[in-house]
Amino acid sequence: MIRTTEQDSLYNNIDQMSFREILTGINQEDQTVPHAVAKCIPQIENLAVAVTERMKEGGRLFYIGAGTSGRLGVVDASECPPTFGVAFDEVVGIIAGGDTAIRRAVENAEDDTEQAWNDLLYYQIGPKDSVIGLAASGTTPYVIGGLKKAAENQILTGCIVCNSGSPVAAEAQYPVEVVVGPEFLTGSTRMKSGTAQKLVLNMLSTTVMIKLGKVKGNKMVDMQLTNSKLVDRGTQMVMAELQIPYEQAEALLIEHGSVRKAVEAGQI
Incomplete structure (x- = not known):
C-alpha cells in the first residue's frame, strides 16, 4: 500500500x-x-x-x-x-x-x-x-x-x-x-x-x-528584548499594566530586563 x-x-x-x-x-x-x-x-x-x-x-x-x-x-x-x-x-x-x-x-x-x-x-x-x-x-x-x-x-x-x-x-x-x-x-x-x-x-x-506560566493574559511577558520593536512592545505592555507614561514604562523595562519583572517592580 x-x-x-x-x-x-x-x-x-x-x-x-x-x-x-x-x-x-x-x-x-x-x-x-x-x-x-x-x-x-x-x-x-x-x-x-x-x-x-x-x-x-x-x-x-x-x-x-x-x-x-x-x-x-x-x-x-x-x-x-x-x-x-x-x-x-x-x-x-x-x-x-x-x-x-x-x-x-x-x-x-x-x-x-x-x-x-x-x-x-x-x-x-x-x-x-x-x-x-x-x-x-x-x-x-x-x-x-x-x-x-x-x-x-x-x-x-x-x-x-x-x-x-x-x-x-x-x-x-x-x-x-x-x-x-x-x-x-x-x-x-x-x-x-x-x-x-x-x-x-x-x-x-x-x-x-x-x-508553564510564560504568558500573562495574552501577553508574552517573558520575551527577550532583542531589538527596538520588542522593547517598544514590552514598553506598551508595562504602560497598560501599570497605567504609567511611556517614558517611565520604558525606563522600568530596561532596568529590569523583562515585562514581568518591570511590572512587579512597578507594583511595589
Missing part, C-alpha cells in the same frame, strides 16, 4: 499549467491542512499535557527529525527562548546530519537508526525529558531509532507524522497523526505535510509555554 504522503497528486500535467493555475492549485490544497490538524486536537492535547507535566518537574523538550521535519523542529525550538524567555537548552531541536543539514542535505543521515540517540546523549537526556519525533512519512529510521531508545530509558515520547499507522507512531506514547492527503507536487512533503507539522508545533509549544 502506498503511503498517503507518496500518493499521486490529484492534479495532472502541472508542468503545463499557467502561473495562476499552479498557484490556485497549491492554495486549494493548503486550505485543507487546518481541517486535518483540527481533527488531531485531542492527540495534540494529550501530548501537550504530558510534556507540560514533565517540564514542570524540570524536564526539557527535544525534537528529532530529518530534512524538512528536522528543520521545522529546529525553528520551533530556536523561537522559544526569545518568545518565552526560556533557557536555550530547555527546548532543543536536533536534525539528522547536524546543523549542516539545516541548510544542505546530508547524504544518508536519516537512515542511521543509532545516531538520534547518540545526539540526545550529548545533552545528557534523562527520565524527566520528552522527545518528539518529527517525520512526515512516519518511516524515518533516524526518528524510529531515537524514539525506541528514549522509551527504553523511561523518557516520554511523542511524534508528529502525516501518515496513519506508521512505524514512527508505533514507537511513540503520544502520536499525533495529521493525514493531509497527497501533495500538489507528488511526494513533496515540504508542502502540505510541512505546513501541518509547523501548525502542530506552533500549537504544542505555545500551549505548553502558556501552561
Whole structure:
C-alpha cells in the first residue's frame, strides 16, 4: 500500500499549467491542512499535557527529525527562548546530519537508526525529558531509532507524522497523526505535510509555554528584548499594566530586563 504522503497528486500535467493555475492549485490544497490538524486536537492535547507535566518537574523538550521535519523542529525550538524567555537548552531541536543539514542535505543521515540517540546523549537526556519525533512519512529510521531508545530509558515520547499507522507512531506514547492527503507536487512533503507539522508545533509549544506560566493574559511577558520593536512592545505592555507614561514604562523595562519583572517592580 502506498503511503498517503507518496500518493499521486490529484492534479495532472502541472508542468503545463499557467502561473495562476499552479498557484490556485497549491492554495486549494493548503486550505485543507487546518481541517486535518483540527481533527488531531485531542492527540495534540494529550501530548501537550504530558510534556507540560514533565517540564514542570524540570524536564526539557527535544525534537528529532530529518530534512524538512528536522528543520521545522529546529525553528520551533530556536523561537522559544526569545518568545518565552526560556533557557536555550530547555527546548532543543536536533536534525539528522547536524546543523549542516539545516541548510544542505546530508547524504544518508536519516537512515542511521543509532545516531538520534547518540545526539540526545550529548545533552545528557534523562527520565524527566520528552522527545518528539518529527517525520512526515512516519518511516524515518533516524526518528524510529531515537524514539525506541528514549522509551527504553523511561523518557516520554511523542511524534508528529502525516501518515496513519506508521512505524514512527508505533514507537511513540503520544502520536499525533495529521493525514493531509497527497501533495500538489507528488511526494513533496515540504508542502502540505510541512505546513501541518509547523501548525502542530506552533500549537504544542505555545500551549505548553502558556501552561508553564510564560504568558500573562495574552501577553508574552517573558520575551527577550532583542531589538527596538520588542522593547517598544514590552514598553506598551508595562504602560497598560501599570497605567504609567511611556517614558517611565520604558525606563522600568530596561532596568529590569523583562515585562514581568518591570511590572512587579512597578507594583511595589
